[in-house]
Amino acid sequence: MSKSILSLTSLQNDTVKAMAALLEKKHRDRTGQFLIEGVHLVQEALLAGADVQTIVFDAERGIPAELKKLLQNADCTLIEATTGIMAKCTGTDSPPPVFGVVAKSRYExxxxxxxxxxxxxxxxxxxxxxxxxxxxxxxxxxxxxxxxxxxxxxxxxxxxxxxxxxxxxxxxxxxxxxxxxxxxxxxxxxxxxxxxxxxxxxxxxxxxxxxxxxxxxxxxxxxxxxxxxxxxxxxxxxxxxxxxxxxxxxxxxxxxxxxxxxxxxxx
The missing domain is CATH 3.40.1280.10 (SPOUT methyltransferase, trefoil knot domain)
Incomplete structure (x- = not known):
């Protein structure tokens, strides 16, 4: 795909720290952002037109096939990261192949x-x-x-x-x-x-x-x-x-x- 992809390898990177902080409510409240984990949730968010700001995928596994077509037109930052970063940002021992950062919705x-x-x-x-x-x-x-x-x-x-x-x-x-x-x-x-x-x-x-x-x-x-x-x-x-x-x-x-x-x- 032609979309440019950023690469993250350090757990000390400020972007990594900011994404990992979203595991805590106080940071979600402060930034107005939250995390979605796994292919299905990222897919649903993109299909629904949610304000997906960043999508991060495991560099070793590559972009999940189910998301490639959706990502071609998605207006978001695309990042490849190490498995260690995936684990830090999702708080799981077995991290998903992809996660996203989404802006909270506002409803009338x-x-x-x-x-x-x-x-x-x-x-x-x-x-x-x-x-x-x-x-x-x-x-x-x-x-x-x-x-x-x-x-x-x-x-x-x-x-x-x-x-x-x-x-x-x-x-x-x-x-x-x-x-x-x-x-x-x-x-x-x-x-x-x-x-x-x-x-x-x-x-x-x-x-x-x-x-x-x-x-x-x-x-x-x-x-x-x-x-x-x-x-x-x-x-x-x-x-x-x-x-x-x-x-x-x-x-x-x-x-x-x-x-x-x-x-x-x-x-």
Missing amino acids: EAAALFKAQSLVVVLDGVRDPGNVGTIIRSADAVGADAVVLGRGSVDLYNPKTVRSTMGSLFHLPIIEADLAELLPEAKKQGIRLVGTSLQASATCYGYDWSGPTWLLLGNESNGLSSYSLEMVDENVIIPMHGQSESLNVAMAGTVLLYEALRQRKYA
Whole structure:
């Protein structure tokens, strides 16, 4: 390919240090950048038109075949690096063949959240990166309008969270917000706030998901915060006929989102 390629060989290089620093939240917050690791995530970012600023590949392995055509027109810096640099910048013993540096997205909240028939997932203190990533993937799969990460939830741009989204973070707006400000505004605009509770009498299958709805999902151990519980218009329960006491938050969110999809598209 004709695109010029820079070469990095020293772990002490300032560019290497700056990229490795993005493994820490304070540096991601300061620079407005984050890391994506692996062929699939880089591919999804490029296809989605994300602001990919730098792509680094392992010099020994070369540019992954899946990326060569995409990179021909990509407006980004292309770097080949040693395996040691790949490991330092991804924080893994077995580094991926490629990683990228991407600028954080900026979304207009009103446009994403307050659509006429909005379906939005709101995470209230969900801490596990795998759970957050799975919920974002499910929201993407059903065509939800956005995902909101309330304060106390895991950082979206944590490398583990980014990996677990499998690229879905590039497909829909994901907004970090203060729920104390956002939930009252949603209610003012006629959006129903729905939570889950093992004590609820209404099942998720009896609830009408066809109107503008925000689904609130709480912390893995403690559920929704007391504030969110006060704000919800209704709690629903997912019926269980086996011996399991409950589903984890990502599984529960997926079940509820697919019931909303069924009612909206297939009823």
